[in-house]
Amino acid sequence: MNGKTEMIIWSAVSLLVLYLSWRTVSPLLTSLFFGVLLAYIFYPVHDRLKRRLSPEASALLLTIVMIGIGAGFLAFLTLVSLNLIRSFYTSVQDVFSWLTSLPLSGTLQNFVEGLRSQIVPKLAGYVSSFTFSVPGYALQMTIFLFTFYYSLVYGEYTTEFVLSLVPPSQRALMTEIIERVDKTLNALVRAWLLLNVAKSVLMTVGYVIFGVGDFYTAVIAGLLTFIFSFVPLLEGWMLWVAGAIYLYQEGSILGAVGISIYGAALVSPLPDYTIRPMLVARDADLDETLVFIGMLGGTWAFGLKGLILGPVILSVALVLLKEWKEVHRGLN
Structure with a gap:
């Protein structure tokens, strides 16, 4: 195998690995991004804490604080969102019930019924999809917390690592x-x-x-x-x-x-x-x-x-x- 052929093979393998790596990481990009961003914001606090504690202990303490803040905020948003969705769903049902009770012509009555048969199931699907997406949110939160923790622990080595590449x-x-x-x-x-x-x-x-x-x-x-x-x-x-x-x-x-x-x-x-x-x-x-x-x-x-x-x-x-x-x- 000559050098040119070997270079082509290794280039193809490298591109394949990079593509597969991107496909693996891309669904988690938002969690990774905000984990690094929040670690950047809290790094001055971590820098002061690690003088009294170890870097790992300081990062763990801030991660626990982040868990408390995130859990409280997520619970609040979930309750508000569910109440709004349920209230909107009930209001839409009431509006359609009122429309169907009116003395409309046959054409308009069929139009309202058809609209109701399409919209109401979709709203119900949104409510159920929001409920079933909770495990996905939990997974994203886990990735975020791990990223936040390790970004704090190894943050001081980031510049050195990037420059080494x-x-x-x-x-x-x-x-x-x-x-x-x-x-x-x-x-x-x-x-x-x-x-x-x-x-x-x-x-x-x-x-x-x-x-x-x-x-x-x-x-x-x-x-x-x-x-x-x-x-x-x-x-x-x-x-x-x-x-x-x-x-x-x-x-x-x-x-x-x-x-x-x-x-x-x-x-x-x-x-x-x-x-x-x-x-x-x-x-x-x-x-x-x-x-x-x-x-x-x-x-x-x-x-x-x-x-x-x-x-x-x-x-x-x-x-x-x-x-x-x-x-x-x-x-x-």
Whole structure:
């Protein structure tokens, strides 16, 4: 077997192994990603704890804390989601029962019955699929916790390990890329925390100004805004929408419109696409438009992960573009 044939065979085998590895890991990417991300966020706490404890004990303690937070949050979301789905299912059933009780013509009656026979089973299927997906959530949570733990334990060796995989001639470039990723992630996390605190305070103030419940209700709304703001699909808009519905049901249409404008402009979604990119751009030395495109395009391309991945990828792309310009200039 000559060298060329051997190279082709080994290249084919390597590509096959890489493809199979990707197929193995891809269903767990979300859990792996958020495990590493949360470990990155909590690493300063781990760095202080491991001075008093061992790295393993510190990581285990933080993992136990994460289990408690995750279990409580998951239980809360599950109860709320199930109640909403059941309430919506019951409401749809009531609407169809009311429609079928009306003196409709034969054609309309058949249309309503046909619509009911299609929609109601699908809603029931959604409820049952949500219930049966709990084991899948448990598996993803297990992967997340293991990733979180080992990322904390071996976090200090990550840069050294990555650099060991790179040829010596490219280590300076890889070091610059790692520093850029670290700076961008720091900016994203800092902006997220600062903005979420501000949004929770503004939501509490909004509930007080527009008279949505008492002061205790306003404080709870602010706390929930802070928590939900870490989940991009939920965000703080849920709280001002709930407040608007409450005020509308109480007969205060002006108040419902007022808190809707206040919430959309100061809580969510407007600050998420204006103030957040500005904060990230300032701390990461990036252009605001680039951060905005990264967040929007990243979410479109990668889902929830894209809010973080998008700006980081574009930031790394700038480093590579700069390096390409330097190389091109040197060749000329």
